Amino acid sequence: MNKNLIYFLSGTFILFNTFNILAQNEEDQKLNIIVIGAHPDDADNKAGGTAALFAKMGHRVKFLSVTNGDAGHQDMGGGVLAKLRRKESEEAARQLGIEEYKVLDNHDGELLPTLNVRHQIIREIRNWNADIVMSPRPADYHPDHRYTGVLVQDAAYLVIVPNVTPDTPPLEKNPVFLYLEDHFKKPTPFQPDIVVDIGQTFDEKIEGLNAHTSQMYEWLPWTERKLAEVPEGSEARLKWLEKTRSGSITSAERESLKKWYGKERGGEVEYAESFEICEYGKQPSEEEIRNLFPMLSKNQ
Amino acid sequence: MKYLFLLAVILSFQFSVNGQNQEDEPLRIIVIGAHPDDADIRAGGTAALFADMGHKVKFLALTNGDAGHTSMGGGVLAKRRREEAKRSAEILGIEEYEVLDNHDGELIPSLHVRHQVIRRIRDWNADIVITHRPNDYHPDHRNTGIVVQDAAYLVIVPNITPDTPPLEKNPLFLYLEDNFQKPNSFSKDIAVVIDEVIDTKVRAMAAHESQMFEWLPWTRGVKKSEIPEERDERLAWLKKNEIERRFPTEKTFDREGIKAIQKWYPSTDPETVKYVEFFEISEFGKQPTEEEVLKLFPMLNKKE
Secondary structure, eight states: OOHHHHHHHHHHHHHHHHHHHHOSSSSOOOOEEEEEESSTTHHHHHHHHHHHHHHHTTOEEEEEEEEOOTTOOSSOOHHHHHHHHHHHHHHHHHHHTOSEEEEEEEOTTOOOOOHHHHHHHHHHHHHTTOSEEEEOOTTSSSHHHHHHHHHHHHHTTGGGOTTSSTTSOOOSSOOEEEEEOOOOOSSSOOOOSEEEEOGGGHHHHHHHHHTOHIIIIIIHHHHTTOGGGOOSSHHHHHHHHHHHHSOOOOHHHHHHHHHHHOHHHHHHOOSEEEEEEOSSSOOOOHHHHHHHOGGGSTTO | OHHHHHHHHHHHHHHHHTOSSOTTSOOEEEEEESSTTHHHHHHHHHHHHHHHTTOEEEEEEEEOOTTOOSSOOHHHHHHHHHHHHHHHHHHHTOSEEEEEEEOTTOOOOOHHHHHHHHHHHHHTTOSEEEEOOTTSSSHHHHHHHHHHHHHTTGGGOTTSSTTSOOOSSOOEEEEEOOOOOSSOOOOOOEEEEOGGGHHHHHHHHHTOHIIIIIIHHHHTTOOGGGSOOSHHHHHHHHIIIIIHHHSOHHHHTSHHHHHHHHHHOTTSOGGGOOOEEEEEEOSSSOOOOHHHHHHHOTTTTOOO
């Protein structure tokens, strides 16, 4: 056989194997990411920029809200609010360019880590054929967030067990489970294992958040007694949102950015989102993380 | 006469340190796992050593394991696994292997299950209770850890599950080893060298045919054709794949492990030790002194 042909064939073989690492689904080399928040807007808030980056690169992102958010307002509630928030979520998904934003009908403020909800989550992760699953840590500030963390942890491993929720076929491989950022210290502080530069998609992230009008301009400012500070007019509101939602980069995050992007670029990143690798589920090597987060490559 | 009485009181205090029972009576150990095979995997060697010395060991599985297979499930699988557990108990020489009928993959730390556990610990009159940490990999393991932690202390309260008389003293509660780091890593408080009984342990694990040769290899992508058919080859394969995977010789004896072996086997060179089961002392339940640990684990500190 011709030497070049051998090189070509072995190259193809290596490429094929690399793709195998990339996704549950061999034929379809797109990555499948599901971000599971407690309320419609949580996923956007903690992973909107990263989601938009994945979407731009052709990967499939789904946001899932485990509650319908029907308690998140001072003058509205129940089904009326849930309906509004579902609509806001659809608009946010459009702004971010992601495939889908699903809102489950569990009541806001009343989420418990029951078997029923665990099974809902197992089905969602399986049906999305997920390579990456993100959720809050069980140490976050809101009980719904904490129980979302517990529920997703409990789904890790069980997603591969055929006898569990047998109405939905199991995944062939346990996905990587990641936690969304929070600032709580106990029992352990959040650890920014993976930090994504979202400078390229920061505007989309803000547009996505802007879609959650009932939250960004009504409910959240009300809880902080800052309703008077909310500007009128869409331009001014976007500016205000940008100012209040840009976040800051901790020294641990800066170190992680330098690890993933190199000293120079890592030192300059302005806007970032951070993720901690959960001990349950797949434990990826550095190379596997780069395959699962192709935006971490230095040339992107 | 007075002095004799005093002496008797002092002596009986000393005896009572040893266990719920009198000193000459055997120790009573209960190992509580989530599934039929968990206790065997993490404490089978220690159980066999206790049994050899005439102490009473019971294994308890909180779920019936009815989800742990690719092509079987439900009551049929639960029945098969109960049989496997019974055979494993015979091989280890322990008194009993009880399998509760809670569904696999659905264990919730409910009051109902907590009461089941309190009754079992009391009925066994346990000196030592061993279980998973609440941060192990499987939700059933985590919830087993929570339920047993919740039983610690309550086992002595007469108004709790009053259908079963309370224990007079809180037992020693221990955790089985795992590799998880958050919120804290497993602490190797007690080391039990199981070299003497490793083959017994492997044979006991092999009794869980449905798990060791069918379900667990499947979850790791091992092909059926890679698993030998012949009995001795199967045991060798199991030892290599399940024991050495979980207890790799280089990794088992990290600094902490060596320190624990040296502490409990001061006259043994850790280099000569191959297989160890480590246990962490739970903060709930009895907090033993070093001397009390030696009484509760009479296989420790044995001169080689």
